[in-house]
Amino acid sequence: MTPQEHEASMETMETESVSQFSNERGQRADVIVDAAGRLFLAAGFAGVSMDDLARELGMSKKTIYRHFPDKRSLLTAVLDRQFAAVEATLVAAADEARGQPFGVRVQRFLIAAGSELGRIGAAQLASGRGDVMLRQYVEQRVDAVVYGRLDELFREGHRQGLLPAPPELLSEITRGAVERLLGSELPRELDWTAADLLRATVDTVLHGAIRPAHPDDERREAVIPTVRDDEQEVSS
Numbered sequence: 001m002t003p004q005e006h007e008a009s010m011e012t013m014e015t016e017s018v019s020q021f022s023n024e025r026g027q028r029a030d031v032i033v034d035a036a037g038r039l040f041l042a043a044g045f046a047g048v049s050m051d052d053l054a055r056e057l058g059m060s061k062k063t064i065y066r067h068f069p070d071k072r073s074l075l076t077a078v079l080d081r082q083f084a085a086v087e088a089t090l091v092a093a094a095d096e097a098r099g100q101p102f103g104v105r106v107q108r109f110l111i112a113a114g115s116e117l118g119r120i121g122a123a124q125l126a127s128g129r130g131d132v133m134l135r136q137y138v139e140q141r142v143d144a145v146v147y148g149r150l151d152e153l154f155r156e157g158h159r160q161g162l163l164p165a166p167p168e169l170l171s172e173i174t175r176g177a178v179e180r181l182l183g184s185e186l187p188r189e190l191d192w193t194a195a196d197l198l199r200a201t202v203d204t205v206l207h208g209a210i211r212p213a214h215p216d217d218e219r220r221e222a223v224i225p226t227v228r229d230d231e232q233e234v235s236s
Contacts (some may be wrong), residue, residue, distance in 0.1 A: 086116040107202045
């Protein structure tokens with residue numbers, strides 16, 4: 001073997017060794033993220049320590065820290081994976097509802113979003129105590145993955161003439177309702193599922209809470225009184 005051939009052979013072996021080490025390192029990181037996700041989602045992010053995770057994995061904390069320098073970086077990795085799953089679910093829900101009436105599309109999107117956000121405890125993460133940067137990160141991901149899509153859906157309905165109200169207003173109302181329901185005792189108090197309440201929310205937002213007394217009654221648009229209207233009422 002010539003010196004050049006020997007050098008090329010060594011480079012190939014080194015490349016294969018580095019690639020194998022990289023794959024093994026990536027696989028171990030995946031195992032750590034998987035276990036952390038199970039624990040965090042079961043007990044809450046704040047309720048799980050790195051000691052708990054090390055015991056669950058049967059490895060030392062030093063090994064975990066080789067892959068994730070601190071708990072925040074591990075939490076971020078877990079959340080990245082969870083939000084990727086949320087996004088995949090929402091895309092699938094939108095695809096399944098394509099071609100359906102607009103109200104059905106909004107309803108299915110919100111039910112899927114509410115279920116996924118409830119699954120990962122997004123409302124508690126975004127409003128609870130703990131790492132401020134982590135809370136901000138959760139809020140940003142929820143905005144990008146969920147509410148950005150909802151905003152576009154309402155804008156589409158407005159462009160098609162299906163929603164006379166400003167889409168920005170509908171987005172704010174719906175967002176507030178979803179977030180309150182996720183952290184509310186209302187489903188238990190009413191003995192309704194969260195999905196039932198989300199359906200009722202969508203129906204109220206899109207069609208209004210007040211129904212005509214008779215089927216033949218014409219539905220009137222709500223009018224926000226101006227200062228002049230108020231003055232006329234007082235003087236009359």
